[in-house]
Structure formats: structure tokens, C-alpha cells
Amino acid sequence: MVRYFTRLRMRRIYKWGGRPYIFDRKLKSYGFEYLNMSVEGQEAVTTVTPGQYILIEGNDDEYPFVAKLLKFFGDESHKQKKALVQWFLRLSEVPQNKKLLLGRSPHPQEIFYYLGRACDNEINAESILGTVQHVPEDTPFPEPGTKDTLYVKLSWDTKAFNVLDPVLMQDTPASTPPKPALPLFPPCASPTATPVSRGPVRRALPTPDPTVMRRAGSVSDTRATMSAGKRSTLEAESIHSASKLSASKILSAKRRGSAADTPGVRKKLQLSPGKKMTRADVLCELLDEEMESEKVISLKLSSSVSHSLQHGCSLSPMRSGCKTPNGQRRFPWKLSSISLDRLSPTALGEQDLSRATTPSRRKESAMAIRKPALGVLAEEDSEDSPMQPIALTPRSKRKSAQLVSLRIRKQLNLLDNTQKLISDGDDDCFVPSKKDLQSSSDSEEETMVRKTRGRNGKASARTPCKTPSKKVCMVTPSTPRHATPSIPSRTVPARQPGNILEEARARLHVSSVPESLPCREQEFQDIYNFVESKVMDGTGGCMYISGVPGTGKTATIHEVIRCLQHASDMDEIPTFRFIEINGMKMTDPHQAYVQILQKLTDQKVTADHAAALLEKRFSNPAPKKETTVLLVDELDLLWTRKQNVMYNLFDWPTRRHARLVVLTIANTMDLPERIMINRVASRLGLTRMSFQPYSFKQLQQIITSRLNKVKAFEEDALQLVSRKVAALSGDARRCLDICRRATEICEHSTSHPSSAGLVRMNHVMEALDEMFSSSYITAIRCASLQEQLFLRAVIAEFRRLGLEEATFQQVFVQHRALSRVEGLQPISVSEGLAVCQRLGACRLLLLEASRLDMLQRVRLNVSQDDVLYALKAVRD
């Protein structure tokens, strides 16, 4: 990395050689014959001509990308230098699990002709490093050592190594005309696509019909006959590899961004994010499983000049068009196979149908749905990967986990407002302060791509990954049997926050879902790893999570599930079902069965029947069973005398065929020991976790991350709130509520709501006072004279008796004496009782039942000192 860094600092100068020999009107591009390349400060000029084999800048300086140059072209302004290439692969770029297909140990200098089309064959000419020689296939391998010679013997089409067709290696510089970057998706299909329908629909999109895709693939694919399966393989590859082009492309984008960077800060140079390292890393870990080989491409990354961008756009809608009839994994399998049958004109056999329902295919579609978000993620990952802490647990090294932790870190690092800003910001952050080498038009495109990506990414990331409620709207809404639960909608839409304080208030509301949860990284990682491993192994398990209220237990688990859903959509882990029940949200512990069954199968049965059905479901093997992740919130409420509900919940995961992961939440750490009988506690196991109350720094961080650059608070004020709350409870909800109240106080303190400034110390103090100060003293001060007198009488009687308890009769004697001293008219017993009852209603006094009349015993609910203090202040 370091060596490369220094090399990069030597600026290379690129110049077109000769005049443009061809002008493509459609693309507004000129073709060029050769490119002169020189290194600044050196005389030597290297000339690169089409047909030569070149090295292309990657993120691994040892092994730059290899390609054969087909053609140069540039745009009218001559600023943008592009080249069309034929890629060659090094062995390290081949997925780990495919390496074995080679059948022999590879030569270090060996490369493979790349037949796949996932990588864009158009590159930025300025990423060319130099030329290499290539040796045709029939020569034997020489001794290793000569570094500039590479050997091609085989071709690689993402599935298998083939003997290289000699025709391909012939020098045909101009033979491949600048076909506008091969459409990655059959053009015949694209007209059906409506690019408009992309964003919001995406989430609910069902599976594409594989047969349609396959047909389309075989029709349009002129270069290689690839089945849909292959296609997906190739797509998968590029999703991780970020495609060769994008590697260089992103690099240039970074350079472009450098202009915006502060020149003083010279950040660590992060070289082309895309390819080798990350990919090798990631793939090694990822591709252990067989399934992992099939993946969907992110076409976004293949963004070249305008066409490919266009194609990228046209892809997903087209799919969505085909997909709609299909139910995807939320529906029973039967359904999907039926619709498949209906849709496939080329009579597919049973086998095909079953194939169509293999997870890989499902995932492929799921991928397509998630793609934009994924694109962003992949990019972020590759950019950040070298910065990851080394001290990771082996499990957490898994890519999805890394992605997730990256996201969190990102959130903390830059509290940028939108995803788009984040991704742009990233570029800026990691770019060396170098001159802008990129032409303007390119950068425009780049931003366009980024924008779309960012937007989509956000859209899909925001949407919660909950399975939608399965209440089906029945035809007859009048009968309450099939009533749909809904609150009537409002006639006037809710007003949006107007000023900064309102905005801050909206953000500080507990209900506003933050993009990620700061301060719970470790817990998140642990839960994530636990659930992920269970889902991957197809086993079951229990976990017990404890912590005082408001420490983010439920929120963390939701976040974990969201990330896991994401990962499963990206095909990294098998799909799973997430079900949530809450002990507080049911009327009886046995209702837990009913709710679980209803969420699993949408059946409504009685508790006993539901228990039996669940028992059957979890103990019998079933084909294609996916893991169920069950979150049981407020576990202590599920306690029954025989504890059979808890017993079942913890027993099911231990069954061989259950594939059930149970996450339980409660407030007390020792709940298993305290309330569970041995056989239940033993089944729960020892996988426990406790959420500590937030420290003041964490609380502060939580508020800051929520406020997210909305400048509404003074720094000190925030610190005061978080310190105060941390000292009392460490409850994040409390913290947010106080801040919210402080904004209101601030708003009211100024006459004009628009002119309200920052929330200052005094506002926060007032809010804290309101929420934490006890009202007893004020209540005593505001009480009537007789009530105050009665309190004094109570204390006097207590002192006389030496006890903290007296009957009303005794106190009343004191009261009468005191009122004589005070010169007040003595009150009747009834009045005295009324006074006493009033104090009792406020709970300043604790009273026995009032039917005891004069004999009811009286106790103080406040300390005597407080009463005396309050009364003394009244007199003064």
C-alpha cells in the first residue's frame, strides 16, 4: 500500500497520440490511435497502442489489473480519455471456491482470459500504468522471475476454465467496434421496463420469473451462451469485486473530489477501493458455502458512459415487471411455483420448477430488490476495509458483520444528513489532495450515479424490514369477524416541522427511528453473531438479554434483524422469519402461542390448539424449512405457575428440526435464577447478555447523533442533561424527553417562535427541575392553612408518641391545641377528617380505610424534615 502510495505521487501525464481518426456521432466520441504516457520529471515516454497488453491501476500495487487494449476514444473536449479493454484475470481474482476447478497449481504469472461480462470493458485511460508482454498459450511456463511477462492459457467464464480460443487472442485492435458498452441485460427486454417505477415499489417486489430471464438471456447473449444461472454467477462476482472498471472509476472520482478537500489535511490515501484486496478478502470468507457462488450483479457499478448507466436503470424495472405475480418468500411455496408454471411458456419440467424455488434463485431476486443499497454498501466497505480494527473476533470478520459495523462507525464518524452526503463525504475524506485529473463531464455522470444510488439506498434502508401484517382485507368489512384494524385517517395532513427547534424536537422524539444505534456496537455485534451463526448453521438457540428500561435492548435487536434481513436479501445468509411477541401486549401468557402461530401461519386458533400446532411444527422435520427468529420481549410476563409457556419457548429450539432462535428480553439480570424452575432455566442456557445503563458520554452521543447537525442545543446544555440522566437512571428515553421539553421551554421563553435561538443551560435546568424535582414541598406550601396545621399536628403527635404512626383522634387533639395557639377557630371533627382525607388523597399522608373514622391511623408519606422545611419557608 505504502509503496503504491509513493508511486502515485509521481504524476503521470497522458496525451493522445496522433489525430482522432474516427468520430462517432452518436456517442460524440473520437477514436485515437495511441496514447503517450510519461511520468513527470522523466524523459521516457511510453506509447500505448491498441492491441497491447496493459496494466491498470487497482488497489493492489503488486498485482495491477491486466487487460488487453482494444481501442482508445475520448470525448470532444479531449478531457476524458477512455479505453476499451479486454480483461484478464489473475488467479487471486477468481473466487476461492472456483480455484479448484483449475485442477493444477497455477503459475504466479498466469492470467486468464475473461469471458464473463460482469466487468465493464471500458476504463479510464488515465488509470493505465504501463504495458506488459504476453505469451501465447503453447509456450510452457518459464521460471518465475520475470515480472513483466504474463501468460494466458485458459479462459474463465465465471463458471469454469476453458481452453482459450486462439481466435480471441489474435491481434484485432479495431475488429471489435466500439459497440456501446455491451448491454448487460438483453436489450429486447428493456423496452418493457419503465424506469420510473423503481424506487418505492422495490421493497415489495417479488421474484423474477427465472424462465423469462433465461429465455431473454439466451436470445440476446451473442457472445457467450450463458444460462441464467451463469448470469447470476457473474453478477454475483461483480457485486463484490466492484468491477474492474469501477475500481479505476472510483479512484478517479476520488481524485476529483480532492479539490473540495482541505489541502492541509492529508488523509490516508485509500487506493482504488474496488477490487483485489477486498474482494479476495471477502470472497475467501464468503464463499465457503456453496450457495454463495451465485449472486446478482450490481449493474450500477458497471456505470460507464451514458449507455451503461441507462442499462443499469432499465434493469430493475424490467425485472419488477416480470416479478409481480410472484409471491417471493413471504408466501407459501406452492403459490410461487404455480405462478411460475403459468408464466413459463417453454414447458418446464418438474425439475425446473423445483430449481426455480431453490434458495439461490430466490435470493437473486431479493438481491435485485436490495441492489441500490447494496451498491452503496459494497462501495463503503471497500473504501473502509483497511481501516478496520484488527482485533476482530473471527466471527465478526464475516463480511456482513463488517458491513454492519462499518455502517455504525460511519454513522459516528460523519453525522451527515443524507446518505448521499455520506457517500460524497466519504470520497472527500479519503482522497489525497491531488489535482483534479478527471474531466468534468465524467464527474457529472459520476455524481448522477451517486445520487441515484444514494437515494435508492436510503429508501430501502429506511424501510423497516418487518414482514407486513398479514391481515387480509376481507370483502365484508361490516361483520366484525373480518374487521380491519385501522385508525381513521386525518383530513388535513400533519404539518411538518417549521423551524429548527421543531425539527430538533421531531428528531429527539423517541419514536423517530435513528439510522443506526450508536453506543451499542459491542452488544449489536454479539447478538448479530449469535443469530447469524444460528441462521447459517440451521440450528436453534436461546439468548437472554437483560437491562434496565431505556437502554436500547429492543432497538438493538430490531437493528440486528434489519441488518440480517439485509444480509439474507443479499444472499449472504439463508433467509429466515422474524417474529416478535411482547409479554405486555397480551392478556394472558398462553396467548403467546396464539400470537406466534398467527404470525407464522396467519391462523387464528385457541391457545391450546396453537400450542399443539406449534409443537408439531417445531418437532417435525419439514423440507425447505427456514429458520425462525423469535423475539420475546418482557419475558417475565410470560411466567405462569407451571411455567409451561417458558418451558416450551426454550424447549423448541433444542429440537433437531426446529430451527428456532429465541431471543428473550427482560429487565432483571437474574430472572432465570429468580423465577424459573430448574428445567426451564437449564433450557434457557447461559447465553446471556446485559445492557448496562448508558454513561453520560454515550447519552450525549445519542443525542448528538439524533440531532444530526441540527444546531439547536448548546454543548454544555447537552452535557448537563446527559450527566444528570446518567447519574439517575441512564435511561435514554428520559434523556430525549428532557431535551424535547427543553426545546419547548426555549421556544416559549422567546416571544417570537421563529426567533428562538439555541437551547441554553437555563432552559435545560428548567426542564430538569420540572421532571426530577419532587412536588411534595410545593404541594405542602400550596396547601390550605388547616392542612398545614394538621401536618404540624401529625409531627407533634409523632414526637409525643415517639412513633411514626398515630390515630386521627390523637392527631386531632394536637390539631385543636395548635389552632388555639395560632388563634384560629377550632374546627369540627368532620372538618378535621375532611382535611385529613384531602391530605391523604394527595398522598402527603398515608391513611387507613376511612370507614375506621376517628380510629384510622395516620402516617406521613414525606419525611418530617421536608414538612418542617416547607412549613418554615411558608412562615418566613
Next chain:
Amino acid sequence: MCTLSRQRKGSIHELVQMILRERFCHQRLPEKPVGMESQHKHLLELLRRTAVHGESNSVLIVGPRGSGKTMLLNCVLRELLEVKDVNKNVLPVHLNGLLQTDDRIALKEITRQLNLENVVGDKVFGSFAENLAFLLEALKKGDRSSSRPVLFILDEFDLFAHHKNQTLLYNLLDVSQSAQAPVAVIGLTCRLDVLELLEKRVKSRFSHRQIHLLSSLSFIQYLDNVRSQLSLPQDFPDTNFYDEWNDGIKTLCEDQSVVDVLQRHYNSSKDFRSLHLLLMLALSRVSASKPAIKPTDLLEASRVCMVDSKANILHGLSILELCLIIAMKHLNDIYEGEPFNFQMVHNEFKKFLQRKSHSIHNFDKPVVIKAFEHLQQLELIKSMDSSTAKIQKEYQLMKLLLDHSQIMEALQKYPQCPTDVKQWAMSAFG
């Protein structure tokens, strides 16, 4: 001529009574709540944000009985519903802890008031569990911007905290803290320690906003308030009578005896409900022949208000029963409040009879027992044993529920009380 004027007068005094009664019986809300401007503003702002912005909130209004919690809330709701946008956009749900004594009833009531789809007519279908699931599902489906805000008004909030597991409170407060349909949970309670009643997890979900209604009203303000409460509104039809009445009220409030009475009331309790009771009694003495409130009316009303509730019962007792009570009083004096049984009382009574046999009949024991039981039924004495069945009546331990002063006062006022009995009562140690 004369009858006509009387009719007119009669109608006028009826009108006056109607206007003032509405005020005193809390049938009409005051224009502006008095002495709670900041609380009013706070609550109004809060509910306005829920109604307009769809921001979920929870708040407790805490104050002693009769301090105007419901009045404040109703004023705010009235004001809120006057706003055009809000009018059709909020769904208020009124619950009372004394009516909805458990979650099952409360849920049915909520569902009925929200008029969800499982309600037909006035009947709510489904079991308790189904109702809960249905309501939660309905609230969950809603979102901030599109669904109507629901205002849950929980009167006697503290009683809801006694429901099993606090399920209802947990769920309502949980909705108010999560991105579901916007709700505002408004609790009204007189208990200052209401938060201690909430379970941890319920408490954590509550926003800890409390609006305290603790009146720090001075006596001057109290007097002003009395005046304004008794004054007629400006739009009164008969201006002559209006001036006359209001002048009369002004002089009334300056009368020293009236001020004394009011001061006494003010000392006893500051809340308006007891004041209204007093004024109501005074108002009821206004008639066509006496179209004004006089100081004597107020004094009389005060006397009625202040009267000891047991004095009347004591007046209705027979001499024998009174004698028994005096015997009990002496026993209390001798044994310093220790409980007594019938036998002891009877002995004491017999001693008195022996001394003063000429003045009072000798009663048989069964008659005395009967009188003793009557006193027990009147709850002037109370049995101290929990298990009454095992012990013979004569030996059950009892306690007197009367204060010395009450007994002496009753004796003073008792018509034709024998002097011996009076003397016996006043003498120390029988």
C-alpha cells in the same frame, strides 16, 4: 300591576339562579381558567402539537381534588377543537378509572369510542385478547402523518395503575413512544406519588411531563374570585337588576362577617369546589321576595357546611343510649382509650344508676343490650375484633368513635336532658 312586576322579578331571580347554578355546578366552563395560565398554555401547546404535527405525547395533570384538573383539560380541549384544522382531526377517548375498573372494560370502551371496525352499534365483538390485539394492530398501522391523532384521557389515572400488569398503560405509553399512530395520553390524578405506582418499564415509557395544579391563591385573590363568581355576566338582559345585583355582591364581599366566613373557608380549603358548595347554599335562599344575597344567607350556609356530621345523630339518641355513650366516655378516660366491652359499659351505667336512681329508670339488661346494639349499628361504636362470631356479644371489645367535644356539644344541645346526666358527663371519673 303589582303581580306583573312580581312575575318579572320572579323570572329575573330564576334567571339569576340559573346562570349562577350553571357556574357552581360546573356545567359551564369558565371563559378562561383562573390562576393556571402557564399550565393552560403548556397543555394547549402539547395537545396542539399532537393534533397538528402528529407528535405523540404523554402528560400527567396532578393536583388535589377540586383544583380544576378536569376544568383545565376541558378548557384546553374546547379551545383545541375551535381550531379549524384540528376540529375533525382528533379522536378524543375518555376513560375514567372509576368506571373502567379493569383493562377488559377499558379496552372495550376505547374500541367503542374509536368506533373501530369490530364495533357494531354499541357492542364490541371479540374476546379480551382479540380486542387488545385488534387495537394494537390498528394503532400500529397508523403513522405520524396520515392517521388521526387519538387523545386518550384517563381520569383517575392512578386507578389504571392498579390494573393487572398495567397492560393498558404500557401499551398506550408504548404507542406514544414509537412510530405508530400519533396519540396523546393525558392522565388526571390527585396523587402526587403517581409515578411510583408505575412499573419500571411503564415508567420509562412515560415522558415524565407533569402539570401540577397547586393553587397558591392568596386570600385577596380568593375574595376577588368569590365576587366574580357571584357577579352576573355583562350580557344580562336587565341592566337595572344587573347593576343592583352586582353592587349588592360588592357590598356583601366587604361585609366583615362575610369576610370572616370566607376566611374560615379559605383556611380550611382553597379549592373552588367547596366554595361553590357554600355559594350554592347561599344562592338557594334567593327568591323573588328577596332578590339579593345577604350576609346572613352566607352565614347560614357556612353553618350548614361546617356542621359536624355526628351531631345530628347524637340528637336523635334516646336518654339510655346517651347514658351508655357517657359511660363509654368515662371508660375511655379511665383506661386511656383502651377498648371496652358491653359488660364494662353496663357496670359503669349501673354505678351511675345506683347513685342517681331517682332521676332515671332502671333498665333491664336486654334493653340495654338493645340500645348498645343500636349504637353499634349507628357506627358510633365499633367492634375491634375481626372475628365477631366466636365471642359473646357482651364481651366483644368495642371502641367509641366520638370525640369528647362532640359528646359534650351534643349534650348541651340535647332537648330536656336530665341535669344528672349532664353532671355525670362533666364529672371526672364517673
